[in-house]
Amino acid sequence: MSMAAELDVAAAALLTVWDGARERTANRISTAQLRAVMLVERQDGINLRRLAGGLDMLLSSASRLCDRLVAAGMLEREPGRADRREISLHLTAEARRLLAELREDRRRHLAAILADMTPEARQALLRGLREFDEAARARVVRPVSSLVPQPEQPRAEQLPEARGATEPSPRGWSAGDASVFRTA
Secondary structure, three states: OOHHHHHHHHHHHHHHHHHHHHHHHOOOOOHHHHHHHHHHHHOOOOEHHHHHHHHOOOHHHHHHHHHHHHHOOOEEEEEOOOOOOOEEEEEOHHHHHHHHHHHHHHHHHHHHHHHOOOHHHHHHHHHHHHHHHHHHHHHOOOOOOOOOOOOOOOOHHHOHHHHOOOOOOHHHOOHHHOOOOOOO
């Protein structure tokens, strides 16, 4: 079995923890809505056009998604500061509670699993995941899955252009323009 195949099998347990936490805590909103909430959290005041681009969906679809999130009490719309015709999006206190609940549930389950591992294995796992994350960021504009947690700001040394990469990125995006989704 190749290393990639073994990793795929081993990562299934981690993804199960993420999915389980999302199902237990985020059952009030869909996965697409959760992704939108997470993007607004990361970019408070984002406008609808940037949200649609970040979610890789049509503007009309993003607008309907926002309508549902406003109706669910997860998002607020307000006129933009620079252009009053532009609408900026912000999380409500309810959305922030939902994300905190999701993170707490996920961390509780991860802690229970990690407790069954030796301290050496936990450190090796963390070291390996950090290196994997760095290598993935150097290659990938968008994560393979919205389940991949993202730090608030990528470090400059992690971006391909900082490493002297000359390969064009997919669809003409630069790594700095990446629309990444941080899981709650």
